[in-house]
Amino acid sequence: MSDKEQKQKQLNIELDEKTAEGTYSNLAIINHSVSEFVVDFISVMPGSPKAKVKSRIVLTPQHAKKFLKALNDNVARFEKAHGTIKDYEQPPIPINFGPTGEA
Numbered sequence: 001m002s003d004k005e006q007k008q009k010q011l012n013i014e015l016d017e018k019t020a021e022g023t024y025s026n027l028a029i030i031n032h033s034v035s036e037f038v039v040d041f042i043s044v045m046p047g048s049p050k051a052k053v054k055s056r057i058v059l060t061p062q063h064a065k066k067f068l069k070a071l072n073d074n075v076a077r078f079e080k081a082h083g084t085i086k087d088y089e090q091p092p093i094p095i096n097f098g099p100t101g102e103a
Contacts, residue, residue, distance in 0.1 A: 023055050027043070028040065037064040039057045039058075
C-alpha cells in the first residue's frame, strides 16, 4: 500500500477542550436489546440517596464486543505495569430509574 493510500485511510479524531476534561464515573449500568447496548455512566457520592446519569453511550453489539476486548487488553497491560487491580466487595446499590412505565 502506498503512502498516499495510507493517508487516505487515516481517521483524524478531534477532541475539544470540554470533552478532553472528561466526566468522572464510579458506577456504570449496562442494558441491551437485540440491536444495541446502552451504557449509563453515573457518579455516586457516598451517603447521597440520589445520583444522575452523567453520560450515556449507545453501542451496536459488534462495537460493544470490540470495546470489551479493548478494555480487557488495556486492563491487562495496566496490571502488567502496575500490579493487580484489587476488586473490593461493596454492598449492592439499590437502583431506581424513577417511575416504571406502563403500556
